[in-house]
Amino acid sequence: MSMISEALVILRSIKPAGLLVFLAVLISLAAFPLVVESPYAHHIMILIFLSVIMGQSWNILGGYTGQYSVGHAAYFGTGAYTTMMLMQYQQVPPWFGMFAGAATAIAMALIIGSICFRLRGPYFVLASIAAAEILRLSALNTKELTNGAEGILATDIPPLKIGSLVVTDFLTKVPFYYTALVFALLIIAVTCIVQHSKLGFYFQAIREDQDAAHSLGINLNLHKNLSLAISAAFTSLAGSFYAVYIGFIDPTTVLSMDMSVQIVLICIIGGIGTIMGPVVGSLVLVPLSEALRSNLITQGLISAGLVSEESPVGAFLKENLAHAHVLIYGILVVVVILYMPEGVLGFVRNMVRARERSNS
Amino acid sequence: MAILELRHVSKFFGGLAANSDVSFALEEGMIKGLIGPNGAGKTTLFNCITGYYPTSRGEIFFKGNPITGLQPDRVCRLGMVRTWQKVRPLVKMSVLDNVMVGALCRTNSLSAAREIAMEQLRVVGLDPKSGFIAEGLPIGERKKLEMARVLATKPELLLLDEVMGGLNPAESEEIIQLILDIKQRGITQMVIEHDMKAIMRISDRIVVLNSGEKLAEGTPAEIVSNQEVVDAYLGESHA
Ligand SMILES: Nc1ncnc2c1ncn2[C@@H]1O[C@H](COP(=O)(O)OP(=O)(O)O)[C@@H](O)[C@H]1O
Ligand SMILES: [Mg+2]
Numbered sequence: 001m002s003m004i005s006e007a008l009v010i011l012r013s014i015k016p017a018g019l020l021v022f023l024a025v026l027i028s029l030a031a032f033p034l035v036v037e038s039p040y041a042h043h044i045m046i047l048i049f050l051s052v053i054m055g056q057s058w059n060i061l062g063g064y065t066g067q068y069s070v071g072h073a074a075y076f077g078t079g080a081y082t083t084m085m086l087m088q089y090q091q092v093p094p095w096f097g098m099f100a101g102a103a104t105a106i107a108m109a110l111i112i113g114s115i116c117f118r119l120r121g122p123y124f125v126l127a128s129i130a131a132a133e134i135l136r137l138s139a140l141n142t143k144e145l146t147n148g149a150e151g152i153l154a155t156d157i158p159p160l161k162i163g164s165l166v167v168t169d170f171l172t173k174v175p176f177y178y179t180a181l182v183f184a185l186l187i188i189a190v191t192c193i194v195q196h197s198k199l200g201f202y203f204q205a206i207r208e209d210q211d212a213a214h215s216l217g218i219n220l221n222l223h224k225n226l227s228l229a230i231s232a233a234f235t236s237l238a239g240s241f242y243a244v245y246i247g248f249i250d251p252t253t254v255l256s257m258d259m260s261v262q263i264v265l266i267c268i269i270g271g272i273g274t275i276m277g278p279v280v281g282s283l284v285l286v287p288l289s290e291a292l293r294s295n296l297i298t299q300g301l302i303s304a305g306l307v308s309e310e311s312p313v314g315a316f317l318k319e320n321l322a323h324a325h326v327l328i329y330g331i332l333v334v335v336v337i338l339y340m341p342e343g344v345l346g347f348v349r350n351m352v353r354a355r356e357r358s359n360s
Numbered sequence: 361m362a363i364l365e366l367r368h369v370s371k372f373f374g375g376l377a378a379n380s381d382v383s384f385a386l387e388e389g390m391i392k393g394l395i396g397p398n399g400a401g402k403t404t405l406f407n408c409i410t411g412y413y414p415t416s417r418g419e420i421f422f423k424g425n426p427i428t429g430l431q432p433d434r435v436c437r438l439g440m441v442r443t444w445q446k447v448r449p450l451v452k453m454s455v456l457d458n459v460m461v462g463a464l465c466r467t468n469s470l471s472a473a474r475e476i477a478m479e480q481l482r483v484v485g486l487d488p489k490s491g492f493i494a495e496g497l498p499i500g501e502r503k504k505l506e507m508a509r510v511l512a513t514k515p516e517l518l519l520l521d522e523v524m525g526g527l528n529p530a531e532s533e534e535i536i537q538l539i540l541d542i543k544q545r546g547i548t549q550m551v552i553e554h555d556m557k558a559i560m561r562i563s564d565r566i567v568v569l570n571s572g573e574k575l576a577e578g579t580p581a582e583i584v585s586n587q588e589v590v591d592a593y594l595g596e597s598h599a
Contacts, residue, residue, distance in 0.1 A: 198464050198473075205461045208450035215410060215444075217436035217465035217513055273452075 029181055033174045042173040046245065048286045049180035050238055055266030055278025056187040057234035060194060062264065063273035065227040066207025067117070068125050071132030072235050072263045074112065075105040077255035079236025080243035081139065084152045087244070093158045098240035105236030106229045108135075113225040120210065129257065136255035151250025154243070176245050183241060187234045191275050194230070203227050207273070235263070269336055271343025280345045288332065292325035361424065363388045363517055363548050364409070364440070369418035371401070371408050371572075378404040380572045381418070386517070391543055392550045393563030393580070397593055401572040402552045403445055406519050410442045411435045422517070436465060441510045442519035445552070447502045449494040456481065456490040458505055462512035473512075480508040484538060500531040507538060518542065518549045524558060536562060560584065568593065 033042055054076070062068050082101035086092035092100070116127040139146045146152070159169040168175040194200045202223050205213040214220050243249045253259065270281025291297060298317040301307045307314040321328070340347035362385035371379040378401040386392050394402050407413040409420055411432045420428050422440055430438075441462075450458050459477035460470070467473050481487040484504040489497070497505060503523050510518060520539070524532040532555065539562055542549060553559040559566065560580040568575040568589050576582075576589045583589055 196470070198468050198470065201457065201461050201464055201470075201473075204453060204457075205450055208452055209448045211412070211432075212444065212448035212450065213461070214432045215412070215436060215442060216462050216509065217433045217441075218461075219431075219433045 026185075033177050039173050042177050044286065044290060046173060046176050046180050047290070048282050049177075049184040050242060050245075051266055051282035051286050052184040052279055053180070053187050053238040053241070054235060054263045055270065055281055056184075056191055056275075057231050057238065058263045059267050059272060059274075059278050060191060060203070060234075061227045061231035063267055063277065064191075064194065064200060064207060065203040065224060067224060067227070068264070069116075069128040069228070069231075070125050070257070070260050070264055071112070071128035071130070072231070073255050073257065073259035074108060074132040074135045075232040075235040076239035076242070076259055076263070077132075077135060077139065077249075077251070078105040078108050078232075079239030080249045080254040081146060081152075081239075082236070083240035084154065084243040084249055085146070087154065087157070088152055091158070093160070094240060094244045095160060098237055101236045101240045102233040105232040105239075109228045109232035110225060113228045114221075117221060117224045117228075129260070132255065132257065132260055136251045139251040139255055146251070149250060149252070151248055151253075152243075154247040157244060170244075176241075180241060180245075183234075183237055187237075188275060188279075190230070190234070195275065199223070199226065204273075265333060267343075269333065269343055271345030274345060277343055277345050281343065284344055289325070289329055292321075292328055295321050295325075297321060361388065362386055362421075363423055364550070365421040366409070367419045367421070369405070369408060369420060370416045371404055371413060372416045377572045379408060379415075379569075382569070382572075382574050383418075384567050384574065384577055386548060386550060387564075388548050389543070389546055390548060390564040391539065391562050392548075393559040393566035394550055394552045394569065395554075395556075395559055395566060395583075395593070396569035396575070400569040402569055403521055404572075405569070406442050406521055406550075406552070409435075410440065410519065436513055436515075439514070439516035440519070441513050441515045441517075443503075443506045443510055443521055443523055445521040445525065447499075447506050449497065449502055449505055451493070451495040453494055454490065455486060455492050455494055455497070455505055458494050459508045459512045462509040465513040476512050476514075477508070480511045483511060483541070484508045485534070499526050500528070503527065503531075503535065504538075507535075511542070515547060518547055520549060520551045520553075522552050522554065524553060524555055532558060 032045065036042070054072075058069070058072055079098065079101035082104045083094050083097035086097040086100060087094050112128070112131045116124055116131060119127050140148055142148070157170045160167045170176070194203070202213070202218050205216065205218060206220060206223060210220060239254060242254065266278050266281040266285060268281070269284055270279065271277035295318070298314070298321050301317065302309050302314055307317065309315070309318065336344065342350070364386040366385075367383050369379055369382045370377060382405060394405070396402055404413065408415045411427070411430045411434065415428060418428075419426060422435070422438055427435060427438065450461065453461075456474070456477055459480055460473045463473035463476035463480075467476070478487060478490065481490055484507050486501060486504050486508055489501065494502075494505060507523060524535050527535065536558055539549060539551065551559065551562065563580055565578065566580055566583045567577045568583060570592050575592060576586050578586065
């Protein structure tokens, strides 16, 4: 009964204009692969969806509950390895494997949480990093199980069948596109539900002030672990998806601190603790890192005629900018953090508010 | 029956005895004043009673049951809740949401919690500000928010830690009326307060702490005429 009335309250709070925009975006996203055929465009969209899943999962723990885990590679890697090992060694199709991955990640989360949540603030951050590093080193050193540093290569993905009907054989990027889209929508929906529930109130109270929350009847351990479990389950889905999509995993990619930091950045850049934050962060970061990686900036400068390809400057940029993409990416991230402490979303919101104020 | 009973409660921080061998009982429906100079151990005693600190020695009973060692959330669910001397609003949340967090202690439904919260905001007179973000509230309203939030947990025993600290006389008077109203509703209260006039006016009984020890206990009239208390604490103001 109360569930229904809650749902009604949420539905009533949705504005028709917002709903229309949402539906329009949804339809465009669903139609995108039918209209645009470029596999590269599909690839970029898939990376954005994947980034939304990762960011939104972290957001539940970091953004809503205020527990800044910099060890989410642990759950990403757990999903990736569970799914990949089951697929390669046991012939379990990934759409079953990913549930096993999520279950394993939840178990992992409860172990890591029971240890790390004893700590607060920067100590929690350090403990979360350490936990993920332990997992990475374990994966490196249990060669019989994980194939160690050589990683695991997916040989072939079994086709998805219902009865004898082949739904998809995963030969193009299109089935991956829709899978990632559905996962992204699912985690966004979960975040919406959490935000409009008792759980969301309790998570945010813990973020704002743990001691106050504790004194008001909130079981800190229970709720931090719940938040982490939800977060870890969806992070592991992202990991499972990544493993099958890329077709190769090793400890230095899926279990690395780079991965953990990348997950946090999606939220910090976009804006933490809001539903749109990770979406905005993904829309900024994925194209940016792709542009830098494929040296689009130099190509742009050259084709715009600003630098000639033969000139020493052009040659230098062409030679070095691609290698320096991590550096530039890092600098840009620092700039955003310095000048937009509430993320791009918060920055835009403040700009709009300032304009409204100066107009009125 | 005593709603709260302390038996030989001590709390040590290293070598410092912030509370030492404190015993008293609190009768249902009463207002108990807790006074003493700065650093006497009043806040520490609240921290021990509500489970925020583990006690070093002694036992605490709430409604006849031992609660020594229980965590603050369990204590709150049992019906005892405290405010913080240094207020702790959930700054990024709205005034209403702050109070709803308290109300959710007794219900799982957001709409029920919203109703309870609005009711308590009306009680403290903060209902016109329900949509404000807590961060922007001035100190007087923060204290009221703190009160509304604990009231929303439907407590049987309220521990108020200097809820009049930093308020002007008019604001203090509002809080005094609020405390008397709460008493009318049958909620037992223990009140830490520095304003002697106020505490003498509202308390049924008073406990005096000094250097962590219970110095005296009695009615306000007994306390002001207690020579030891006058010497140790009331000296200047009541001489
Ligand atoms: N967490 C703590 N660690 C160490 N000492 C503390 C702690 N909390 C309080 N104290 C000390 O205990 C004594 C009593 O403090 P407190 O209970 O805050 O006094 P009051 O509330 O009566 O002013 C003080 O000397 C204070 O410094
Ligand atoms: Mg104090």
